[in-house]
Amino acid sequence: MTTTYAVLSEGLEKSFKEVRALRGLDLAVAEGTVCGLLGPNGAGKTTAVRLLTTLLRPDAGSARVAGHDLVREPNAVRRAIGVTGQYASVDGDLTGRENLRLFAKLRRLPKAAARADELLDRFELADAADRATSTYSGGMRRRLDLAASLITRPAVLFLDEPTTGLDPHSRNQIWETVRALKAEGTTVLLTTQYLEEADQLADDIALVDRGRVAHSGTPTELKALIGSYAEAVVAHADAMAGAAAVLDQLTGSRPDFDRERHAVGAVTTDPTLTLPRLVRELDAAGVPLLDVNLRPPTLDDVFLRLTDRSTRAGTDDRADTQSGGRTDSKELVT
């Protein structure tokens, strides 16, 4: 079976005056999956979403969304997508009900009023339905915004930082909605600052850095890319060299030292290096061990490792960022 892509972009470029926001974004989101766009501030995530939702026109490159060409058939794309922006994009002068009715009308729904009521109930906004949305709390506005994106079931839903600034209750509600939509077959492209959010929701992650997709894969694949961190805490400073020799041999990567804690650590991508084996090898070498850890990477580590600019000083080749994990692993301990 061939994979159908709900979003497929090749070499998308966009510049604003001096800033090259996107420098060739290649993105492939399989139909019915949730793709998380992760990246530091200014990486180009929001620009990518604005291009893919027809708000911006690309300078170069091409993209198809829900099977339609972004530049040639913008209205066909618009019919197929739902968009929830970083800022609540509903009309503050209108009530929640008026907003949803307006969007339902613009979507040509025959029973606009009924659909509005249904969504108000579903997003727990029925009590506030007749208040101007400018009086809504952040969470309420975001829920209304999401409801407005779901007037008709979109083939592709774009969520630009959907939970930024939300309390845990509102956040969970939005997560539940995303999961339910995925179960119904909607493709979701979300940008987020929260790695936990990507870990929770995304089938695939595209790590965006400097206007390009630097890495992509499942969360597990990305974690495997940077490896686990093996660390030994020893009894005294003199024992650190011995521990380092063992770690060097086991992991094949250069250990780093924390002289205050008498700790030596190294990154490993070897799946056969288990905690018992690590302890046995260190003990066999006569290292006076106080503590040993083998910490699998979190998505935070992936994010920091693969997008952190400081680790890339002097390297301009992306292959170096992957192997970079073996030469310097300070961030992993933080």
Place this chain on the structure above:
Amino acid sequence: MSALAYDGTAMLGRQLRRIRHNMGLLILTQTMPITMLLFFGYVFGSALAMPGEEYRAFLVPGLLVATAANGIMTGMFQAAQDSHRGVMDRFRTLPISRAAVPLGQAVGDLVVTAVGTVPVLLVGLAVGWRMEGSALEAAGAVGLLLLFRFATTWIGILLGLASRSEEAAGQLGGATFILPLLSNAYIPTDNLPGWLRTIAEWNPISAVTTALRDLFGNAPVPTDGAWPVTHPVAGSLAWCAVLIAVFMPLAVRRYTNGGR
């Protein structure tokens, strides 16, 4: 075209609801011309050579047109407000006619203007202004007034979409109050120095004001002066046609390409 009519109607509904939710502002802007009519009519009216009652009859059409010219300010403010809100992004990601949003705004504004004209006319009647002409001519005057408002609103929408912030739009919009001062809306232009008189008479406000005075039968059409003033109805229609032909497409294009 039917899509534009449908979407435009939905957007008109939005515009009217917004206005209804901001009643205070609406009342403030609608009572403004009445306040000015009373102030100008009695303060200036007692200082000018023209008898007070005659000046007030002269002033009513001028004030109506000056108020219509405020379409620049209103259009600008509303468009600036909209364009700096996320809701515009949502409209732009919907499969709707590109002209629907600004058209809804312009038509909504026209409805408000039409309703707002009634109290000004009533107060005008109370202070001595009369419709001396036929009902048909009076209807023509109101039609011309609304057409002029429609034209100025598009200037405002374009400027509002182009402005950097709501505040900037508010400040620039406030500066438009000088436009009617450079016309025959409040004073006759006969005694102005030559160059100023030319500027004032080529001001679209002058043409429309003269046309209204003519159609309401308040003052005869001047025999000398710039062409738009000596041919006020044709001049007004020409001015409106030019303004709409220039600013409406520019505003729609600006809206469509906003941020792109």
